[in-house]
Amino acid sequence: MYANKLGRLLSGLRGWRVAAVCGGIRSGSSWTAVCKQRRRSACPRTQNLTVHRRASVRSASQTTVDPDELRRFQSLASKWWDEQGEFAALHAMNDLRVPFIRDNLLNVHTGHHPGKPLAGLKILDIGCGGGLLTEPLGRLGADVLGIDPVEESISTAQLHSSKDPELRSRVCYRACSLEELSSVEVGGEEEEEEEEERQRAGQFDAVVASEVVEHLANPETFAFCCSHVLKPGGSLFITTINKTKLSYALAIVAAEQLFRIVPSGTHEWEKFISPVELERMLESNGFSVQSVQGMLYNPLSGAWSWTESTAINYALHAVRLRDDPPTA
C-alpha cells in the first residue's frame, strides 16, 4: 500500500507526453531506464527557434512517440476522475495547490467577490490532464483554459466538466502544446500569425504548470513561452520534483525500479530540476520568484502537507516582471 501510494505520488502521470510541452524532443524512440545511458535531447537551448527547426522537431516527436506509452496513457485516460485510483495522489494534491494558487492570487488581486474569490481572472493550466486542477480553479470563479497535448485526456476533461452547468461556462480545454498556444514560432512570411500572436500574447493573469516541468526536455523554452502568455505582473505557479539523492531514491528507485509501480523510465532523474536552478532559469526570462515551499506526501494517509524541506516535491510562485522602461 505504501509503495502503491508512493508510486502514484511520483508516477509519470504526464510522463508519456513524450511530445514534451515546449517542443524539446528526444531523438531516441522510447524512454530508457535511468541506469542506462541517456541520450541528451537534440533540442538546442537557445531561445530563438525557427519555424523549420520547430516543425521538424515536432514532426519528429510525432513519430518518436512510443506507441506503448500512448496506449498506456489512453487506457488511463478514463481513470483521471477515480479519486481512489491511479491518480489519487494528484487529487489529494489539490488540498495544497488550490489554496496556494488562490491565496497568492488574492494577495495581488484584492477585489472582493464572496463565493467566487478568483472571479475575473484568466488562468492557463498547462498539462491539465483530466482537469483535476482546472475544475477547482473554475469553481473559484476564474476563467480557465486547460491545455494538454494528449487528446484523450482533453476529451475526458471536457466530458467531466460538461455535466456541470457552473463549469461549462468557465472552463474550456484545448488539445495543444504551450508553444502552439503562444505562437512563438512566427515565420517571417506569415503576417496574420504575427498579428494573432500579438493579440494572443500576455492574456493570462496566471499560468499553472503543476507536475509538468519534470517532463520537459527544454525548460528554458517553457519559461520563455510562459512569460509570453502572461500579463505583466502575472503569476506563474509550478509544482515539480527536486533533483536530489532523496528524490532519486524515492521517485526513481523505489517507485519505478523496486516496486514497479510506475513504468520504468517514466521519470528521468536528469530532468528533475532543483529550486535554485528553476529560479535562475525563471529570472533570466523576466520572472521574479516570490516563494518556494516544500511539499510532502504521506503514503499512509494519502495526504499532502507543506514542509520546510524542498528535497522531494516543491511548489514555486513567480511573478512576471513588468516591462518598465529602462531608467536613464
Next chain:
Amino acid sequence: MHKVKKATMALNGLGRCFVAGKNVSVIKIVSRALVTVEPGEDPGNNGVYDVIISGGGMVGSAMACSLGMEPNLSGKKILLLEAGHKKVMDKVPDSYSTRVSSISPGSATLLSSIGAWDQITKMRCKPYKKMQVWDACSDALITFDKDNLQDEMAYIVENDIVVAALTKQMDSLPDNIQVKYRSKVVKYTWPMPHQAADSIPWVQVGLASGETVQTKLLIGADGSNSMVRRALGIPTVKWNYDQSAVVAVLHLSEPTENNVAWQRFLPTGPIAMLPLSDTESSLVWSTSHQLAEELLEMDEESFVDAINSAFWSNENQSEMIETAGSLFRSALSAIMPSAGSPRQLPPSVAGIGPKSRVKFPLGMGHASEYTRHRVALIGDAAHRVHPLAGQGVNLGFGDVACLTQLLSQAAFNGKDLGAIQHLLEYETERQRHNLPMMSAIDLMKRLYSTNAAPAVLLRTFGLQATNMLPSLKEQIMAFASK
C-alpha cells in the same frame, strides 16, 4: 430522452429493490419511475442545484439558513423541500404549543449566527438557570446550575416558534435559498461514484408533483424515519424503548419565578416539567405505553393529580434504600463537606392547557454511516435519542454547525460540494461527539428503568457523588452545552 430517463430510473429502482432486499413490489417501483418524469417538466441544464435539503423541520431549516448565509457559499443554489405547508407566525398565539425543546447555549449561538435567535427571543422563549434531577426510589438528587444563578443554562422554546423564526429568516434570503412547500419526495436516484459516459452524475430527487430536481449534494434532514437513509440502505442500529412520551402544557397553581427545570426518575420513566412562563410549564412524561394510554384518557383532574403525585410522593422508597442513601450522603459529606444541595420541590400543577395532550413512542436510533457519495444525513435522520436529557435537537444543530463549516471550507478550496472527502470528515467529527452522548443517554434510561435494589443503590451513590463534585458537573454541563 424522457424514455431513456424513465427506463434508467425504473432499472435503478429495480436494482435497488434486489440489492437492498426491500419488500417493495416491482410494480410499484416501475410505476413510480413512470410517474416521476413527465415531458415538458424537464428541468433543463440549469436545473442542477448545489444543495438540496430534504426536510424542513427545525434542523433542516437551520441547515438551509446556515448555508444561505455563509459567505463562501454565496452564489450557490440551495433548495429546501418540505412536505408540509409553510409555517408563518405573524402573531404569537396566546396558548403555548405542547411540543417544546431545550435549546442549549451552543445551539443558541448557531441560531444567533444565522439571525434566527433574535426572532425567537422576540417571539417567545424561556431561559432557565437551574436543573434539578432526582430519583423516586431514593433521596439522591443532582442539581445543575451556572455559578450563582447568573447565567442561563439553556432555553425552553416551542418547536413551532423555532421553525417560524427560521422560515422568516429564509424569506429574507430569496436569492440564495429556494423553498418548495407541500413537496413530498417520492423517489431518490443515486449517482454512480465513477462517471460513466452517459450517466447523470448528480442525485435526482423525484417529487410527488412529477417534477425532478437534481443536486450535487443531498442533505437528508427528514427525521427519525428518514426516507433518504432508508433509500440508501444505510444500516441503522435502532430499537424501541417500551415507552411513550406524553406532552402537555401545565398551568401552575400559583405564579412563581419559574426558572428551574425539574426531572424526576420514576420506575416507569422520567417525568419532566420545563418552564414556559411564570404561570405555565411544559410536561414531558416518558412512561410505559399502557400508562401513557391511561393518562391520555383520564379527565383533567385525575391527570393533574397524577402529575402532582408523580413529583411529590415518596411511595417508591423503601427503608433500606433510605438508610443506604443517608449513609452515602454522610460518607460523602465527610470527604467533601461543602458540596451538596437541599432538595427542592417543583411547583404544583392546577390545570392543563387548552391544546390536547399528545403522546408519541420513544426509541433510539443511530445510522452507522452519516454520509455517502453526494449525500449527508443530519439531525434525527442520523441519530434519535430519548428526551430525558433534552439533547435531541441540540445534536442536530451541532450537525448543522459542523457541516456548514466543512462545506464552506470545501467551497473555498474549489471542491465539488458532494465530494466524499469532506463529508467523511463531517461524519467522523459528529460521530465522535454524538456516540458518547447517545450511549450516556441510553445508559441513563436503562439504569433508571428498574426498581431493583442493586441498580437503585448504584445510581443513588453515583448521583450523590456526582452532585458533590462541582468540577464533574461543570464537565457534564459543558459537554451538553455544545
